[in-house]
Ligand SMILES: Nc1ncnc2c1ncn2[C@@H]1O[C@H](COP(=O)(O)OP(=O)(O)OP(=O)(O)O)[C@@H](O)[C@H]1O
């Protein structure tokens with residue numbers, strides 16, 4: 001096995017060597033590109049926990065579009081994204097027009113106000129809608145002229161967040177308009193549920209993000225163990241190696257269906273092996289290291305965003321080996337059930353926990369319990385509650 005090359009990609013946003021468990025979603029989206037305007041999946045909204053694979057799925061959507069010779073604009077929904085999309089569309093449209101100027105000049109471009117000589121700059125009040133409308137019309141004429149399949153535009157928008165709700169509304173209005181006009185356009189957006197829920201829930205008539213509500217919803221979750229296995233085996237075989245069967249079993253089960261863990265476990269198990277075969281010992285060490293890495297990369301930042309009180313709630317939950325009874329958590333914290341309920345709600349919104357049954361909650365992210373037991377429980381929880389002290393919530 002080529003020792004230096006490690007095929008796994010344990011980095012957020014990095015396309016994995018084998019993308020597992022997403023073929024249905026990918027196929028639906030690709031089909032929608034082929035079927036033409038009006039396909040529901042052409043406007044898709046992906047939600048899911050951190051590290052579940054939203055960004056890499058957007059990348060796969062982009063590849064599907066590129067394979068069809070579509071245009072792709074890839075943006076992150078930070079402030080100013082609408083103008084950035086407008087500018088990118090404009091710049092590329094102009095480049096495209098120049099390339100095909102000769103051909104296009106032979107067809108009728110009636111109705112265009114575009115100044116061919118000054119195509120470098122556009123008026124500051126030009127909207128995204130103006131630019132996309134022009135762009136799509138010109139592309140349509142070019143397609144007709146060349147007698148080729150319609151070339152569309154895919155816009156991907158990652159890290160969608162309610163803090164940019166005004167821009168999302170403008171963007172949505174533009175896209176909805178173009179979709180109504182049967183334009184060759186597709187949009188795929190992604191974000192964590194907590195950042196998107198407020199957008200979907202908004203009842204404000206002035207802020208109707210109906211565009212998002214109507215979108216095709218893809219809720220990404222864990223992948224099946226058989227898929228995890230494919231994700232671990234394929235890349236190792238590709239570099240001429242293999243997993244010993246007991247090592248593979250350990251690795252698969254450690255991933256718990258969580259895509260980020262496939263990459264972490266794969267990467268570290270390989271690093272700890274020194275022959276062509278990944279043996280049990282390397283897998284055990286790889287798993288332990290992967291869990292620590294997951295703590296640093298996912299758990300720690302997620303916990304940092306929370307208040308002390310919220311962390312204490314999680315620490316109280318971590319004392320259970322499985323789902324926690326909310327009444328029991330309240331008792332551990334020494335507060336009333338109603339009081340604890342407020343934290344529970346906040347933590348659900350923050351994607352840290354989920355309700356699993358009436359009166360029970362469970363951690364959203366894999367290995368959060370272990371992480372809390374190893375770090376927060378001892379340092380924060382015991383320090384806050386004290387062994388002998390009357391339990392109290394800090395800051396209250
Ligand atoms: N389907 C998959 N198969 C194999 N590996 C995957 C899959 N999806 C994601 N990964 C791997 O998991 C890691 C996280 O993926 P990604 O960055 O797409 O997550 P995300 O949902 O966008 O996370 P965040 O919310 O933090 O942006 C990457 O290392 C990626 O290679």
Ligand SMILES: [Mg+2]
Nearest residue numbers: 013054055158
């Ligand atoms: Mg991402």
